[in-house]
Amino acid sequence: MKKYIIQSIRLTVVLLVLLCIVYPISVAFIGKMAKGNGGGEKIIRNGKTVGYALLGQSFSRPEYFWGRPSAVAYNAAGSAGSNKGPSNPDYLKEVQSRIDTLIKYNPGIKTSDIPADMVTASGSGLDPNISEQGAAIQVARVAKARNVDEQKVKDLVAMNTLKPFLGLFGPSSVNVLKLNLDLDKL
Amino acid sequence: MNTELTGIIATFLLTLIIAIPLGKYLAKVFAGEKVWTDFLKPLESGIFKLSGIDIREQMNWKQQMKALMTINLLWLVYGFFVLIFQDKLPFNPDGNPGMTPDLAFNTIISFVANCNLQHYSGESGVSYLTQQFVLMFLQFVSAATGIAAAVVLFKAFKDKTSTQLGNFWEFFVKSITRLLLPLAIVVALILTFNGTPASYDSKDQFISVQGDTVNVSRGPAAQFIAIKHLGTNGGGYFGANSAHPFENPNYITNTVEVVSQTIIPLAMLIAFGYFIRRKKLAWTIFGVMTIGLFMLLVPTLNSELGGNPELAKMGISQASGAMEGKEVRLGPAATAYWSTLTTVISTGSVNGMHDSTMPLTGLWQLLAMMINSFYGGCGVGLLNYFIYLIVAVFISGLMVGRTPEFLGHKVEAREIKIAAIITLLSPFLILAGTAISSFVFTDHGAAEWAVQPKNWLNNPGFHGFSEMLYEVTSSNANNGSGFEGLGDNNVFWNVLTGVIIFLGRFLPIIGPVAIAGLLAAKKFIPESAGTLKTDTKTFALMTFAVILVLNALSYFPALALGPLAEYFTMLK
Numbered sequence: 066m067k068k069y070i071i072q073s074i075r076l077t078v079v080l081l082v083l084l085c086i087v088y089p090i091s092v093a094f095i096g097k098m099a100k101g102n103g104g105g106e107k108i109i110r111n112g113k114t115v116g117y118a119l120l121g122q123s124f125s126r127p128e129y130f131w132g133r134p135s136a137v138a139y140n141a142a143g144s145a146g147s148n149k150g151p152s153n154p155d156y157l158k159e160v161q162s163r164i165d166t167l168i169k170y171n172p173g174i175k176t177s178d179i180p181a182d183m184v185t186a187s188g189s190g191l192d193p194n195i196s197e198q199g200a201a202i203q204v205a206r207v208a209k210a211r212n213v214d215e216q217k218v219k220d221l222v223a224m225n226t227l228k229p230f231l232g233l234f235g236p237s238s239v240n241v242l243k244l245n246l247d248l249d250k251l
Numbered sequence: 252m253n254t255e256l257t258g259i260i261a262t263f264l265l266t267l268i269i270a271i272p273l274g275k276y277l278a279k280v281f282a283g284e285k286v287w288t289d290f291l292k293p294l295e296s297g298i299f300k301l302s303g304i305d306i307r308e309q310m311n312w313k314q315q316m317k318a319l320m321t322i323n324l325l326w327l328v329y330g331f332f333v334l335i336f337q338d339k340l341p342f343n344p345d346g347n348p349g350m351t352p353d354l355a356f357n358t359i360i361s362f363v364a365n366c367n368l369q370h371y372s373g374e375s376g377v378s379y380l381t382q383q384f385v386l387m388f389l390q391f392v393s394a395a396t397g398i399a400a401a402v403v404l405f406k407a408f409k410d411k412t413s414t415q416l417g418n419f420w421e422f423f424v425k426s427i428t429r430l431l432l433p434l435a436i437v438v439a440l441i442l443t444f445n446g447t448p449a450s451y452d453s454k455d456q457f458i459s460v461q462g463d464t465v466n467v468s469r470g471p472a473a474q475f476i477a478i479k480h481l482g483t484n485g486g487g488y489f490g491a492n493s494a495h496p497f498e499n500p501n502y503i504t505n506t507v508e509v510v511s512q513t514i515i516p517l518a519m520l521i522a523f524g525y526f527i528r529r530k531k532l533a534w535t536i537f538g539v540m541t542i543g544l545f546m547l548l549v550p551t552l553n554s555e556l557g558g559n560p561e562l563a564k565m566g567i568s569q570a571s572g573a574m575e576g577k578e579v580r581l582g583p584a585a586t587a588y589w590s591t592l593t594t595v596i597s598t599g600s601v602n603g604m605h606d607s608t609m610p611l612t613g614l615w616q617l618l619a620m621m622i623n624s625f626y627g628g629c630g631v632g633l634l635n636y637f638i639y640l641i642v643a644v645f646i647s648g649l650m651v652g653r654t655p656e657f658l659g660h661k662v663e664a665r666e667i668k669i670a671a672i673i674t675l676l677s678p679f680l681i682l683a684g685t686a687i688s689s690f691v692f693t694d695h696g697a698a699e700w701a702v703q704p705k706n707w708l709n710n711p712g713f714h715g716f717s718e719m720l721y722e723v724t725s726s727n728a729n730n731g732s733g734f735e736g737l738g739d740n741n742v743f744w745n746v747l748t749g750v751i752i753f754l755g756r757f758l759p760i761i762g763p764v765a766i767a768g769l770l771a772a773k774k775f776i777p778e779s780a781g782t783l784k785t786d787t788k789t790f791a792l793m794t795f796a797v798i799l800v801l802n803a804l805s806y807f808p809a810l811a812l813g814p815l816a817e818y819f820t821m822l823k
Contacts, residue, residue, distance in 0.1 A: 072304050096444075103443055114458075144490045191496055233257055
């Protein structure tokens, strides 16, 4: 028994060096070559960081495309979903009020045009994307608020749409932050 | 066909393409045959030398389990103190506080046991030192513990009669150097180059486009996420686990992560067949497990892709499926696939919130964890399945009126007793645990804990009951996922689930290894016309029936009170 204890202690120390120092530091070192030097890719405008490419932000003004509802208000110091069950009455009221808000600010759209992602909170609370349909229902509002041609806005949406991987696998999505930054450049 | 479905079909095929050769490779590694990674031998000799281990020393099953328990208990003590004192230790750039003793108790057991149930949130609850030197370390070694225990079982059935089952330390270290570490490096680099942070930079702050001040948690996440999946651990670096855009930046990383959590459990199964030179047995087991997997996966896809009926009533479009708690870049199909895989295998990482999935999806997730052996966790999945096999052998033996045998060894009273105890342990822990928590919730709602019992549940009614049932089931299965709406960071849940995780981990390891060790020591009986063959379709069906009957009898009432009741109420 005593032998196993001593062997366990020594083996643990050796493995701590291998697995907790050598391994992670090597990966971090090679990771310096990745985008954002392995610290997360930043988006910089006029010399200032305005966001991270992978993290969604809160957009509420009419001239911007809105992202999905978030349980953490897009504060990336934490992350969480709403954890609301599908039959929770409070939750269902909340969804109904999100539907009403969308209809109010996007006159002309029908309830049946609204895709589920625009009225449900994401898993992380930081989802940077919306569906193509989620962008489509906002085009008219954004174009009007910015006083630009709808077609121009549609083109930008198309430019910021990520198609399924190789055109074959997975969903397509629109990156809200990149789209909004492109809009600001118009 | 829609691209979300082609995506998951491709993912499953990719898993098989990697896992099958990996299994053959593992069989050779543990048999000590020549493999291309033999260039790592000097590294291993170095580790053994520094640790004072002589791998030529043979151990019987009891010595194996003593070694296993000794080193696991050592990690418990070491980790517990680091968690409590992490605020005073270096390498804590965000200034996170030390853990309370009950939270540290829960967390350390959870990570030593390969469970990774988390009652803290990665961003605010742990320091970088804890993330790397305790949690990530344990993700490697707990997976290696499971694999090494399974290899002891391999050894027991390789030779006709034997009490000498190899050296535990050798299996354990080789699981790391030949399997987990090399794969972890590959996966971590794929993640890093797709955007997951890997550097030691601390929290960042920026002003968003609309002028909000946003803080961003970062840190060496890629290294952690790689082993969290390969080792079927599942504990997230960030609170939202693999739903977080940093943990799982895009569809490619999603595929890589879900494939990495599946390959080792599958490969261990293939390795078993090649190692004991009974390939047909391994393929039969593979068949049962895969059919079981699809029986859970298909209805899960069906209920998630159909969307939430309550939202359908409001008139919105759920073209792709239910979206609450899911991410647009991954989509409902990939999330449904992941939710099945992560519960049949004891990973417990999530890429969408299980609490918000449809009632029937919750039912399949719970059932997957209750069965816990359709592939199952690293090494331990096979050990769990072995118990079902022994029970099936026993029942078949009784039915045909012969002494039950397994692979040429008589299965007698002692082995059956052990199998029965292990079989009964899961329902006991799950049902008693749920009963106690329901009782505390209803009768002691005002107890002065960090979260008062009456405020535990994030959802009312049947779904609230499911939250408690899920927490306990996940602990017993060493899964670690949760219906995260549950207010679980308080002394009640920390202690209850801590105890359940510990028992649900070590007894189901020691039990099967003990049975294997006892069988291996018995006289070998050559196969004859009267032998019950365990690699036939009939026997596969028998095992499947045993799994179904045992679990249905144990859990149907609890499942009826939770997800089933919620489902039928929503039909109204």
